[in-house]
Amino acid sequence: MRKVLSAIFFVVACVAIGALSGLANTPGEWYQALTKPSFNPPDWLFAPVWAGIYILIGLALAETWFDEDSGRNRRLFVFGIQAILNLLWSPSFFGLQMPILGLLVIVPLLASILVFIAISWQPDRKAALLFVPYALWVAFATMLNLSIVMLN
Template sequence: MKKILIHVLFIAVVVGLGALIGVANIPGAWYQSLAKPPFNPPNWIFGPVWSALYVLIGIAGARTWLAHPASGRMQLWFGQMALNFLWTPAFFGAESTILGLIVIVPLLAAILVFIRASWHRDRISALLFVPYAVWVGFATLLNLSLFVLN
């Protein structure tokens, strides 16, 4: 029962904070006015994708916590989560493509380091982060493109 509770708690906190940050930093006129690259996805896709990713991130966090709550992997997990939650206010809140880049590049690095650190200790957690790494890699390219175009 304790394991289930930890999983539910991690998922609820990650999804809940992600949603709260998203609602507090809704893309407005500034974002709409930016020149966008041809591969820019429609706005409606971001909510469902991030919701699914946050569930995966929460599961990986719970697994890591249950295995070794004071480990370097857990510190990596919390570090990438802090960067993840910082990106939206940096990009949308501050209306700054460069500030978004300053946050998203280390975020992508932290995700990749977590995958590498987890690969032999908890392959499932590492694999849960792969879609997240792919999406943040794409988001990094998108953020860079928005910076260059604007």
């Protein structure tokens, strides 16, 4: 029961932090005025995709937290790095209205997600697999961010 309650706590915390970050850094008119690539998804898609991803991130954190493997602390450290970079992206891109700064944040974010997957694969495949949709979405967001930098 303790693991289930903790997992619920981690998921709620991740979703709440993600939602607060999104609300504090809304795109606004500035973003609407940017030239975007043809593959830019509609604005309404971002919130539900991120909500789902934050649920998976919370579940991956719970998996890692309760894993008793000797490399757990290293995986939690990498998890923390990706979490900090995740939180920095929206204020960098939207808050400061600097797509180039967003790109400088999102590239190491993607790298840290991939490192988490790689170092989690053997000891905790479930945590690694929970991060795969996150990696795919951030890879797509990286291409989108780069395209916006190049078009504007």
